Amino acid sequence: MSKEENHTPIIFQEELFAEATQAALDALSQILQQEVSLGTYALGKIHHWPTRWKEIYSQPREGFWLQTNLQGELEGHSFLWIGKEEARQLGEKVLKNTIENSENTEEEQEILNEELLESFLLELDNILSAHFIKFWANQNQLKVYGDVPDLYKDLLPKVLEESLAKESKLSYQLFYLEFICLPLEINLEFTWLIHTSEN
Numbered sequence: 001m002s003k004e005e006n007h008t009p010i011i012f013q014e015e016l017f018a019e020a021t022q023a024a025l026d027a028l029s030q031i032l033q034q035e036v037s038l039g040t041y042a043l044g045k046i047h048h049w050p051t052r053w054k055e056i057y058s059q060p061r062e063g064f065w066l067q068t069n070l071q072g073e074l075e076g077h078s079f080l081w082i083g084k085e086e087a088r089q090l091g092e093k094v095l096k097n098t099i100e101n102s103e104n105t106e107e108e109q110e111i112l113n114e115e116l117l118e119s120f121l122l123e124l125d126n127i128l129s130a131h132f133i134k135f136w137a138n139q140n141q142l143k144v145y146g147d148v149p150d151l152y153k154d155l156l157p158k159v160l161e162e163s164l165a166k167e168s169k170l171s172y173q174l175f176y177l178e179f180i181c182l183p184l185e186i187n188l189e190f191t192w193l194i195h196t197s198e199n
Helices: 014-032 051-058 084-094 096-100 106-140 158-165
Strands: 037-043 063-072 076-083 144-146 150-153 172-181 186-195
Touching: 014 037, 014 084, 014 106, 014 172, 014 186, 037 051, 051 172, 063 084, 063 106, 076 084, 076 106, 076 158, 084 106, 084 186, 106 144, 106 150, 106 186, 158 186
Parallel strands: none
Antiparallel strands: 037 172, 063 076, 063 144, 063 150, 076 186, 172 186
16 A cells, blocks of 8 residues: 555554654663653644744754655654764764774864764664654554665755744654753654645
8 A cells, every 4th residue: 555545644642653652762771871761742733832942943053954754655854953062972872983993183083073973873873763763664564664875064954944834734743852862962853744644
């Protein structure tokens, strides 16, 4: 059954969503080798969402956006955001050995560090998205998978910007989660936009 033929509303089960969230937290904790917890989270209409989300999404800041598009029998997108300074701290923690063992010049090393960081962030987005894609698929018995992520610097992805502007008119569900790693002073903002019916 293709997504064009799927007219069944997407079912949301809080218990399964909590399981997907916990799986993502566990994966993050393992990668960072530090405890990661769930901060603020919100479901549904944006005007009920926490102030932190509104500040990040409405006031552009330096950082990285990772966008993953759903493919298969369900339309949707995930958006992972991390600030520039937090991304640098994260890179230093995770890529420390790779960076220290490099014999490149300072200029070459700076370029390499940026490339390594971006590659790591893309892989991190892959891992986090996979837990929730599995959740959508299992919950609704759909064949769903994630496309190759896209990375944007400082710029809110167009599909998210357009969706927020038309939020009250479109048939989709929004989910927002904030992942916090206190030891590293890092916050990751993770948003899902899931189409719940055919327009």
